[in-house]
Amino acid sequence: MSIFTPTNQIRLTNVAIVRTKKGGKRFEIACYKNKVLSWRTGAEKDLDEVLQTHSVFVNVSKGQVAKKDDLSKSFGTDNETEICKQILAKGELQVSDKERHSQLETMFRDIATIVAEKCVNPETKRPYTVNLIERAMKDIHYSVKANKSTKQQ
Numbered sequence: 001m002s003i004f005t006p007t008n009q010i011r012l013t014n015v016a017i018v019r020t021k022k023g024g025k026r027f028e029i030a031c032y033k034n035k036v037l038s039w040r041t042g043a044e045k046d047l048d049e050v051l052q053t054h055s056v057f058v059n060v061s062k063g064q065v066a067k068k069d070d071l072s073k074s075f076g077t078d079n080e081t082e083i084c085k086q087i088l089a090k091g092e093l094q095v096s097d098k099e100r101h102s103q104l105e106t107m108f109r110d111i112a113t114i115v116a117e118k119c120v121n122p123e124t125k126r127p128y129t130v131n132l133i134e135r136a137m138k139d140i141h142y143s144v145k146a147n148k149s150t151k152q153q
Contacts, residue, residue, distance in 0.1 A: 015052065017060050020091035023074035027066055028057045029087050036093055047081065050088065054080050103146065110150040112137060 016033035019026055030052040038044040056071060058064040072078040075086060095103075112133040119128050145153060 015060065017094045018087055018091040020087050025070055025074060026058065027087060028060045029084050030060050036088065039088055047084065051084055054084060056080055056083050104144050107144045107150055109134070111144065111153050114150060
């Protein structure tokens with residue numbers, strides 16, 4: 001009795017998927033999350049540090065690699081390194097639920113702080129507290145828009 005172990009299977013851990021749609025098809029690359037952010041700010045220069053593999057996928061989680069002719073039709077080249085750079089620059093990064101929630105919570109606090117700095121109670125001539133503003137924003141069910149800056153909101 002022998003146990004079969006697939007040797008060609010690569011397990012991707014600590015994966016952040018960057019995806020983009022081009023030419024009606026979706027393309028994904030597997031990256032390290034914090035490295036993608038530092039690549040976009042310009043702190044990280046080495047592409048090997050950012051990417052888990054230099055392959056371009058149609059679906060990372062299923063391991064479906066994109067076809068060469070699809071890549072050349074959509075991107076104008078079949079050089080996977082160049083395509084990875086384009087996807088890194090223009091693609092959208094998948095964010096987990098907890099990260100999104102903490103980001104929105106931080107934005108909510110920032111907005112409340114900005115409002116508190118600019119407002120004064122007309123009766124007592126004293127500034128409103130941040131907690132008071134936060135409570136008022138929660139009472140009116142103010143929703144934070146993730147794609148707008150805190151100052152714009």
